[in-house]
Amino acid sequence: MAELTGKYLVGVYDDDDTVLHAVPKLRKAGVKIEEVYSPFPIHGMDEALGHPRTRIGIAAFMFGLTGCICALTLMCWTMGVDWPMIIGGKDPISFPNFIPITFELTVLFTAFGMVTTFFISNGMGPGTHFHPRFDLRSTDNKFIMAINMGSNAMSEDEISRALRDSGAEEINIKQF
Amino acid sequence: MASAHSIPSIEERFEFTSGAKRNLMIGGAVGVALVLVGAYLAANGGGGHEVAAHGAEAASAAHAGGEHAAAAAEGHHTAGWVKRIWANLWVNGVYFTGISVIGLFFISYNHLAQAGWSAVFKRVPEAMPAFLPFTGIVLLLTFIFGGHDLFHWTHEGLYEVGGPEYDPIIAGKQGYLNTPFFIGRLIFYFVVWYWLWKVIRNLSLQEDELGGTEFYEKSIRFGTAFLVVFGVTSSTSAWDFVMSIDTHWFSTMFGWYTLASWHVAGLAVITLTVVMLRDRGYLRAVNKSHLRDLGKFVFAFSIFWTYVWFAQFLLIYYANLPEETIYFIERFSGHDGYYKAPFFITLFLNFFFPFLVLMTRDSKFTPSILKVACWSVIIGHYMDFYTNIMPGSVGSEASFGPLEWGFFLVFICAFTWSVASQLSKANLIPRNHPMLEESLHHDIA
Numbered sequence: 001m002a003e004l005t006g007k008y009l010v011g012v013y014d015d016d017d018t019v020l021h022a023v024p025k026l027r028k029a030g031v032k033i034e035e036v037y038s039p040f041p042i043h044g045m046d047e048a049l050g051h052p053r054t055r056i057g058i059a060a061f062m063f064g065l066t067g068c069i070c071a072l073t074l075m076c077w078t079m080g081v082d083w084p085m086i087i088g089g090k091d092p093i094s095f096p097n098f099i100p101i102t103f104e105l106t107v108l109f110t111a112f113g114m115v116t117t118f119f120i121s122n123g124m125g126p127g128t129h130f131h132p133r134f135d136l137r138s139t140d141n142k143f144i145m146a147i148n149m150g151s152n153a154m155s156e157d158e159i160s161r162a163l164r165d166s167g168a169e170e171i172n173i174k175q176f
Numbered sequence: 177m178a179s180a181h182s183i184p185s186i187e188e189r190f191e192f193t194s195g196a197k198r199n200l201m202i203g204g205a206v207g208v209a210l211v212l213v214g215a216y217l218a219a220n221g222g223g224g225h226e227v228a229a230h231g232a233e234a235a236s237a238a239h240a241g242g243e244h245a246a247a248a249a250e251g252h253h254t255a256g257w258v259k260r261i262w263a264n265l266w267v268n269g270v271y272f273t274g275i276s277v278i279g280l281f282f283i284s285y286n287h288l289a290q291a292g293w294s295a296v297f298k299r300v301p302e303a304m305p306a307f308l309p310f311t312g313i314v315l316l317l318t319f320i321f322g323g324h325d326l327f328h329w330t331h332e333g334l335y336e337v338g339g340p341e342y343d344p345i346i347a348g349k350q351g352y353l354n355t356p357f358f359i360g361r362l363i364f365y366f367v368v369w370y371w372l373w374k375v376i377r378n379l380s381l382q383e384d385e386l387g388g389t390e391f392y393e394k395s396i397r398f399g400t401a402f403l404v405v406f407g408v409t410s411s412t413s414a415w416d417f418v419m420s421i422d423t424h425w426f427s428t429m430f431g432w433y434t435l436a437s438w439h440v441a442g443l444a445v446i447t448l449t450v451v452m453l454r455d456r457g458y459l460r461a462v463n464k465s466h467l468r469d470l471g472k473f474v475f476a477f478s479i480f481w482t483y484v485w486f487a488q489f490l491l492i493y494y495a496n497l498p499e500e501t502i503y504f505i506e507r508f509s510g511h512d513g514y515y516k517a518p519f520f521i522t523l524f525l526n527f528f529f530p531f532l533v534l535m536t537r538d539s540k541f542t543p544s545i546l547k548v549a550c551w552s553v554i555i556g557h558y559m560d561f562y563t564n565i566m567p568g569s570v571g572s573e574a575s576f577g578p579l580e581w582g583f584f585l586v587f588i589c590a591f592t593w594s595v596a597s598q599l600s601k602a603n604l605i606p607r608n609h610p611m612l613e614e615s616l617h618h619d620i621a
Contacts, residue, residue, distance in 0.1 A: 043619045057537065088494055096493050099486065 007175050008034075009159055010134045011145040011168035016042050019143040022166035023048040026145075029162050034148045037138035059117055060110055067109025071102040134174055146174075183616045184460035186607050190453070192600040200589045200596075207585030211261075214579025218257030254325045256573030262322030263569045264583040265314055270417045271441070271561045272587050273311040273366075274434070278442025279304025280373045281406060284399030287392075292614030293469060296461050298606050300449045302380060303598035304442070305373040307591050312366035315417070319362065326569040329353045329423045346423050353420055361416055365409050372402040380606060387608040410435045418561070421568040425503045429488040436484045437557050440477040440526070444553035447474055449595065451543045451550070458604055464541040465620045471540025471549075475530060478553055482527040507563060511572045518563045518576075525556025558584060 013019040020042055026033060027050070036045060046054075079085055080093035090097060119125035138144040145168070147159060160171050279301035286294045323330050333341035335350055346353070375398050383391035411431025419430045427433070447470040453459045492500045507515040530549045539545040566574045606612060 061535075088496060090493075096490060100490070 005176050006148060006150040007173065008134065009147040009149060009156065009163070010172040010174050011147070011163040011166075012135060012137070012170035012172070013143040013145065013167060014169050015167075016040075016143055018167040019145065020045060020048060022145070022163075022168070025166050026162055030154060031147060031159055031162055032152050034146045034151070037134060037144040037146070039139055039141065039143075042143075056114075056117070060114055063113030064106045064110040066113075067106040068102055070109065071105035072098060075101060133176075135172070186461060186603075186605040186612070186616070188458060188460075188604045190458055190596070190599040190604045192596045196596065197593075200593050203589040204586055204593075207582045207587075207589060210578040210582025210585065212582075214577050214582055215257055215261060217577065218260060218575070218579060219255070256570070257579075258322075259325045259570050259573060260575070260579055262318055262325050263566055263574075264580060265318045265322070266326055266417075266569070267558070267561050267565050268583050268587040269311045269314040269318060270565070271438075271558055272307060272591055273315065273413075273417075274438030275442045275445050275591070276305045276307040276311060277369050277406070278438050279446070280369065280376065280402060281439065282442065282446060283376060283395075284402045284406075287396045287399040288403060290396070290611070292611035293466065293618045295609045295611040295615035296466065296605055296618075297446075297450045297459060298380070298609065299599060299602060299604055300453070300595075301442075301446050302377060303595045304445065305370065305377075306598045307594040308366055308370045308373070310590060310594065312362075312370070316359070316362060319359065323355070326565075327421060327423070328568070329420060330355060349423070353423070358416060361412065365413050368405055368409070369402075372398055372405070376402070380609075381602055383608050384603055384606055385608075389610050392610050410438075418564050421565055422503060423568075424499060427488055427492070427500075427503075429484060429491075433481075433484045433488055436477065436481040437560050440474065440481050440553055441557040443470070443473045443477055444550040444557075446470065447546055448550040448554070451546050453599075453604075455543065461605060461616055463618065465618045466615075467541040467543070467546065468537070468620060469618075471534055471546055474546075474549060474553060475534040475540065478526055478530040478534075481557075482523075482531075485523075506567050511567060511574070514572070514574060515563060515567055518559050518566075522556055522559045522563050525552045526560060529556075 011022075013022065016038065019036060019038070023033060023036065023045070027048075033049060036042075036049060038045070075098045076093055084092040086092060087097070134146050135142060135144045145163070147163075149156065149159075152159060156173075163171050282294075282301040283298065285291075286298075318326075328334075329346050329349065331341065333339055334343040334346045336342055337347070376395050379391040379395045379398070411434075414431045414434030415426075418434055419426060447467075450459060450462055450470060451467070454462060489504065492504060507519050509516070529552045533545060533549045533552075534540055539549075562576075562580075609615075
């Protein structure tokens with residue numbers, strides 16, 4: 001996530017259904033919503049926000065492919081080239097033997113890769129100081145809508161009114 | 177949860193049109209014609225493989241291990257094409273039994289898990305087990321009239337101590353593998369499966385008329401009873417119907433393996449039926465999310481089948497015990513290498529193709545891709561049972577020609593007929609199902 005700068009309007013909602021219905025209403029009114037934070041995934045929210053399709057699947061596939069190639073290379077080289085070994089009367093390079101390890105390393109690389117991706121894309125992990133930037137309650141029981149004033153042409157009052165109309169119970173201003 | 181799409185009407189009735197009936201009739205007739213042509217060709221030595229096979233029979237019989245050598249030595253020898261007909265009836269009978277019973281399996285575990293999403297297309301799996309009496313009768317008659325050609329263990333000589341064909345290993349299995357017990361088990365499976373289906377189906381139809389949660393709760397109990405029964409009978413029927421053909425050989429994975437095969441084939445049939453009904457304007461309440469979940473089911477269980485297949489293969493490959501490896505050697509290089517092609521086609525159609533095709537998110541709700549993947553799995557698992565059953569029963573005299581295509585076509589048309597006539601008997605969407613509301617709003621975006 002890019003470093004946040006500027007002035008934000010933060011709408012606090014009490015219910016996932018309210019916020020899900022508020023999003024299309026606000027977008028129709030011309031408000032540009034940057035992000036919605038929720039304690040749990042809300043089905044249909046990505047579509048409602050109009051976020052572009054996530055590329056996380058491609059990343060996962062690439063990590064998996066890397067793991068697969070690494071495993072096969074390692075085993076073919078150690079078992080077949082560097083120090084050929086015959087185990088159980090099988091050829092040094094016999095693929096049925098390699099499949100379990102290939103599978104394991106594919107999964108392992110994918111898992112580690114995805115965790116790393118998660119940390120990087122959320123600005124978390126060792127050496128960073130993560131804090132919920134808009135409202136601490138987005139990890140508890142509230143649904144938080146962040147609106148970047150810099151990218152909105154509408155005035156603060158207009159947006160506040162629209163937020164209030166769409167069911168926000170609180171509207172705060174955050175300056176970074 | 178709120179969703180953007182509007183819900184189409186839930187009052188719809190599937191119409192089994194005379195056009196559809198005519199097409200199925202034509203399909204069945206073509207199948208029968210193919211069977212007749214195939215039988216004629218095979219009986220006159222026209223089968224390409226068979227001509228070569230007769231010459232090489234002695235060699236491959238020795239190759240294929242004790243039981244086949246013994247069968248050849250026994251002296252009585254049924255013509256290859258007759259054996260092929262019995263074996264084809266058996267392959268299709270077992271395969272379509274599995275697909276049918278998986279309909280009830282799907283319903284039952286969805287009831288037990290109180291799954292809501294599947295309620296909207298529930299009539300499709302519910303329609304499938306109606307085909308069980310047909311396959312049951314086919315299997316029973318095939319066993320009674322052709323069992324001697326398919327099952328080596330039915331030969332009496334094997335059990336005569338000191339006799340020329342005495343086989344101590346098979347004689348040791350006599351307590352389980354004997355004709356009266358086998359027929360008893362076969363009848364038991366079909367009666368119990370069909371009866372439990374009938375009960376659950378009637379509850380579902382009553383629920384449609386009367387409403388309330390009472391029928392749903394009863395279905396959960398009967399469904400659970402079925403799962404307990406099927407937990408045992410799926411394994412024992414797999415041993416009986418498939419594994420006992422290779423009488424000497426056994427695998428502790430086999431029950432799972434056959435269940436996995438039946439299950440993914442059944443899921444592919446459910447998915448294909450739902451997609452085809454949508455193509456014809458029915459089941460509009462089935463949305464992208466339902467299709468995606470069905471696609472995931474087919475994707476996941478084609479991997480599960482491969483996992484079980486490979487687990488069975490790898491243990492035997494590693495351990496390298498002659499009495500176990502014979503099973504794969506027979507399929508891999510026995511019978512002039514005839515089964516090598518079906519062996520690899522099975523893996524390709526059941527794993528590599530659906531795995532790669534259904535991997536992306538969008539492909540799981542794209543009807544045309546789902547159809548291709550489902551057909552791949554349906555044909556692939558036919559090949560799976562072909563590869564499991566043919567080497568031990570028909571052996572070198574096997575072939576793949578009009579006979580095989582014909583029988584498969586006849587069974588497909590009969591099964592479709594049975595499903596379509598069941599679907600036309602009730603409202604296509606279970607209108608009083610307690611989970612229907614959840615299912616109509618199913619959204620996994």
